[in-house]
Amino acid sequence: MESRSLALDDEHDIAVARNEVRRLAGALGFRIIDQTRLATVTSELARNVVKYGEGGRLILQPVSDHGGREGLRLIFEDSGPGIADLAAAMRDGFTTGRGLGKGLPGSKRLVDEFEIESEVGRGTRVTVVRWIA
Amino acid sequence: MPVARIPILKVGRVLIVPIQVDMDDQTVMHLQERILSELERTGARGVLIDISMLEMVDSFIGRMLSDIAAMARIMDARTVVVGMQPAVAITLVELGLELKGVDTVLNVDEGFRLLRREFDISDEAEEEFNGETSTFGKQVARS
Numbered sequence: 001m002e003s004r005s006l007a008l009d010d011e012h013d014i015a016v017a018r019n020e021v022r023r024l025a026g027a028l029g030f031r032i033i034d035q036t037r038l039a040t041v042t043s044e045l046a047r048n049v050v051k052y053g054e055g056g057r058l059i060l061q062p063v064s065d066h067g068g069r070e071g072l073r074l075i076f077e078d079s080g081p082g083i084a085d086l087a088a089a090m091r092d093g094f095t096t097g098r099g100l101g102k103g104l105p106g107s108k109r110l111v112d113e114f115e116i117e118s119e120v121g122r123g124t125r126v127t128v129v130r131w132i133a
Numbered sequence: 134m135p136v137a138r139i140p141i142l143k144v145g146r147v148l149i150v151p152i153q154v155d156m157d158d159q160t161v162m163h164l165q166e167r168i169l170s171e172l173e174r175t176g177a178r179g180v181l182i183d184i185s186m187l188e189m190v191d192s193f194i195g196r197m198l199s200d201i202a203a204m205a206r207i208m209d210a211r212t213v214v215v216g217m218q219p220a221v222a223i224t225l226v227e228l229g230l231e232l233k234g235v236d237t238v239l240n241v242d243e244g245f246r247l248l249r250r251e252f253d254i255s256d257e258a259e260e261e262f263n264g265e266t267s268t269f270g271k272q273v274a275r276s
Contacts, residue, residue: 011158011159014157015155019155033223033224035220036188036220036224039188040189040224043189043193044228103192106192106227106230107228
């Protein structure tokens with residue numbers, strides 16, 4: 001399946017993104033619990049893009065590994081201010097805005113793979129993968 | 134984009150809020166304000182929020198539920214969240230959300246039972262209950 005891209009410009013796009021991720025996850029054969037995890041992680045990370053990253057996009061990529069395992073990769077990109085202290089941002093309890101500070105570490109617990117790259121002044125990219133159990 | 138309208142029903146001294154649509158952030162904030170103004174307007178003592186149709190609770194919605202409970206408490210009302218789907222509960226725990234100050238029960242009946250234990254509303258509420266619900270009112274009155 002081809003990868004797709006969704007704009008993340010305003011709050012409404014967050015709801016659109018999580019519904020689209022849930023729909024695709026269901027079509028790919030993810031169980032309900034994993035559909036819920038993916039929709040929730042999308043909501044958390046898309047909100048970061050919209051609120052702190054000045055907007056960006058989400059790329060949805062169905063993937064498979066050499067063992068024939070299938071999954072879904074989600075890439076959240078923004079060209080916002082970036083995160084100066086990534087280690088701090090990944091600690092439970094860290095927050096810059098009105099969030100509960102659960103955003104990044106909480107999101108990491110909902111997926112199998114989690115990678116974050118950020119450059120101050122250039123933007124942030126978070127890539128997550130969940131494999132079909 | 135139009136804000137989804139979520140009804141707020143009053144039964145006895147309880148406000149019932151059935152959330153049946155996926156809420157965007159604006160709808161969430163709007164709902165919070167409406168519940169609080171209905172609490173003030175009606176003098177209700179309980180808020181029962183039915184989230185059985187919600188397929189996801191993220192940190193934003195979780196914080197809304199905690200905030201409503203905290204604000205309602207200041208206005209002398211208790212908040213109960215009912216009907217959380219198992220997948221939603223699992224995800225909430227993994228996310229690290231605690232829903233501070235929010236009581237959660239499995240269904241609307243249990244929600245009423247819990248709220249009624251908190252304050253004696255049986256006489257007044259029973260008059261307003263009809264059919265199925267009036268049976269429930271009598272059960273509670275007996276217990």
